[in-house]
Amino acid sequence: MFIENALRYDARVHVLDPDPDCPCAAIAERYVRGSFADRDTVLDFVREADVVGIEIEHVSVEALEQARAMGKRVIPDPAVLRTIQDKGAQKLFYQEKGIPTAPFTLVEDRATLLASPPPLPAFLKARTGGYDGRGVLPLRGSQDLERAFDGPGVVEHHVDIALELAVLVVRDDAGNTMSYDPVEMVFDPRYNLVDHLRAPARVDAATARQARQLAEQVAGAFAATGLYAVELFLTRDGQLLVNETAPRAHNSGHHTIEACASSQFDQLLRLYLGLPIGDGRLRAHAAMVNLVGEGGRGEPVLNGLSDIVHVPGAFVHLYGKRETRDGRKMGHVTLLAGDHLALDQGIAVTRLHGRVVPAAMNSTPTPTQA
Ligand SMILES: Nc1ncnc2c1ncn2[C@@H]1O[C@H](COP(=O)(O)OP(=O)(O)OP(=O)(O)O)[C@@H](O)[C@H]1O
Numbered sequence: 001m002f003i004e005n006a007l008r009y010d011a012r013v014h015v016l017d018p019d020p021d022c023p024c025a026a027i028a029e030r031y032v033r034g035s036f037a038d039r040d041t042v043l044d045f046v047r048e049a050d051v052v053g054i055e056i057e058h059v060s061v062e063a064l065e066q067a068r069a070m071g072k073r074v075i076p077d078p079a080v081l082r083t084i085q086d087k088g089a090q091k092l093f094y095q096e097k098g099i100p101t102a103p104f105t106l107v108e109d110r111a112t113l114l115a116s117p118p119p120l121p122a123f124l125k126a127r128t129g130g131y132d133g134r135g136v137l138p139l140r141g142s143q144d145l146e147r148a149f150d151g152p153g154v155v156e157h158h159v160d161i162a163l164e165l166a167v168l169v170v171r172d173d174a175g176n177t178m179s180y181d182p183v184e185m186v187f188d189p190r191y192n193l194v195d196h197l198r199a200p201a202r203v204d205a206a207t208a209r210q211a212r213q214l215a216e217q218v219a220g221a222f223a224a225t226g227l228y229a230v231e232l233f234l235t236r237d238g239q240l241l242v243n244e245t246a247p248r249a250h251n252s253g254h255h256t257i258e259a260c261a262s263s264q265f266d267q268l269l270r271l272y273l274g275l276p277i278g279d280g281r282l283r284a285h286a287a288m289v290n291l292v293g294e295g296g297r298g299e300p301v302l303n304g305l306s307d308i309v310h311v312p313g314a315f316v317h318l319y320g321k322r323e324t325r326d327g328r329k330m331g332h333v334t335l336l337a338g339d340h341l342a343l344d345q346g347i348a349v350t351r352l353h354g355r356v357v358p359a360a361m362n363s364t365p366t367p368t369q370a
């Protein structure tokens with residue numbers, strides 16, 4: 001998605017990824033196979049680059065620091081990434097900066113956790129390496145403590161969530177800051193993964209304004225050029241808490257491709273090139289429905305494609321991943337509509353018919369097969 005937009009500017013994008021079948025390999029100017037967690041591999045890869053960015057947090061920060069020392073423009077700031085890579089450090093950062101976040105404690109390992117169990121329900125989160133709900137264990141009762149992983153973790157009090165929101169913030173070199181309309185995220189309890197989101201979020205104007213202010217405060221606290229996706233909890237008693245921040249393009253901003261003049265990917269490119277921040281106003285009510293793999297592993301096929309493309313204002317994005325797996329994000333559908341009601345209908349059709357399954361389970365041919 002980043003490359004699709006970058007091509008319009010004649011920007012040349014090089015990609016480093018361990019998987020030669022990764023979707024971007026087919027459309028990048030240059031693809032290099034390798035681990036982005038390996039310092040030397042990253043340094044070797046960025047030698048020719050003017051600007052270095054990331055798509056995932058689990059990269060060698062040391063390499064990015066060195067790339068910056070070599071004079072490269074590196075976004076996000078490696079120092080920000082270092083804080084964000086560690087959920088414990090991230091929570092301490094919010095605390096230090098006076099940013100409201102769920103109460104927490106840090107645990108060294110499983111033994112420490114079991115020695116003095118927290119009040120339940122709670123959430124146990126791996127300090128490093130988690131992604132898309134992996135590394136997050138809800139502790140509903142004492143029986144869940146048995147399943148706790150071993151290693152450094154954050155134990156968070158269970159928050160009584162009314163709504164999960166996300167706000168994308170863009171911050172340029174001069175410190176100019178722009179936030180997008182808050183989006184409302186609806187989770188799939190099976191995978192602890194976003195099922196769909198809608199923008200604008202169905203909250204009152206004061207809450208929307210506070211959410212944007214809080215997200216801008218987070219970007220201000222990081223005090224560095226970048227794109228920040230700030231995940232928020234709106235509690236049942238009306239409080240806004242910061243859950244976590246991703247210093248990169250994020251699933252909660254995919255709708256901006258069609259719903260705004262300047263998408264999150266466009267903003268990122270503008271930051272990379274030192275161009276002014278773009279227009280992020282919503283042009284319509286928008287929803288983004290994740291297409292998540294189900295029915296096991298295999299070559300992916302999207303069932304229900306003809307039903308989805310029938311919906312006015314539907315935009316299908318299939319990522320071109322070669323293998324579908326349960327819970328793997330395989331694509332998404334963006335829906336634009338004039339109001340929330342029309343949006344509801346599009347979401348319902350997409351969720352009812354849209355299924356990414358292994359080819360063997362498929363009943364109708366799709367472009368992926370052709
Ligand atoms: N303290 C909490 N109280 C209630 N629910 C929580 C709490 N912490 C996390 N959750 C739930 O678990 C989800 C995943 O948690 P979190 O965002 O920390 O994990 P993650 O693995 O980084 O997820 P992702 O990469 O998908 O953003 C949250 O979006 C929320 O639904």
Ligand SMILES: [Mg+2]
Pocket residue numbers: 231243244
């Ligand atoms: Mg999250």
